[in-house]
Amino acid sequence: MDQAEYWYAVASVLLFFKMFAISLYQGFHRIGKGTFKTPEDAAFVGREPAKEELPQVQRAARAWLNDLENIPIFLALGIAYVWVGAASGMAVWLFLVFTAARYLHTFFYLCGIQPWRTVAYAVGVVCMFVMTIQILAALP
Template structure:
């Protein structure tokens, strides 16, 4: 186990997994930023500063910009968590460093492009293609894990 943790593939995976996890965590701050700048809150206790019931009602609303960031964050949760789990298993199969780094970089790049395309509402197929690249990378790593483990 110590040999695997000291391997260059594991170190590369740790770096890229940390990058996408931090990116996913950043989406919470981006959501908060949009909530405050758009004055669109979801909970009654979030609008205690409102002076009148009318002002409170105006602030308790759904805002498309906030919802767009929230959907992007949800998409991160749906894709980054499987990448981290499968990527960890993939590192245990002993892949070539160049192949592993290619997988990791493609995934990380696809998630950043996906976020930019989602938040800025870029025209399709930019968001769809970036999502697809990340999904294909994760599926390729999963295939490698299953190929290696089913031969045992």
């Protein structure tokens, strides 16, 4: 297996686990506090629906939305990176630094830590721009 393919696969799996962890985080807070905004979920546990989501759930939802703005773009760029045979040696750095930046971004988002949340976001974006440059450079 090509080095870029390998690291793309590793990054994809790690990003899946990260996003799944956000779902678990939300469920942990909802179940732990017995607070559900969705009527059928509240009824299932014999409670009235909450007027709004818990603050932890709201923050996690915003982190999830930020992932949905960035991770699919990374995944698409990663496929293009592998397909065109872009710099294989850089793949490990670009793919894993992006993944680490997304993990840190989520951690900083959930903890409300600035400016580190923005720094982590910017590192991920820089990785995607470098990937784009490498893709374009590899085109005939």
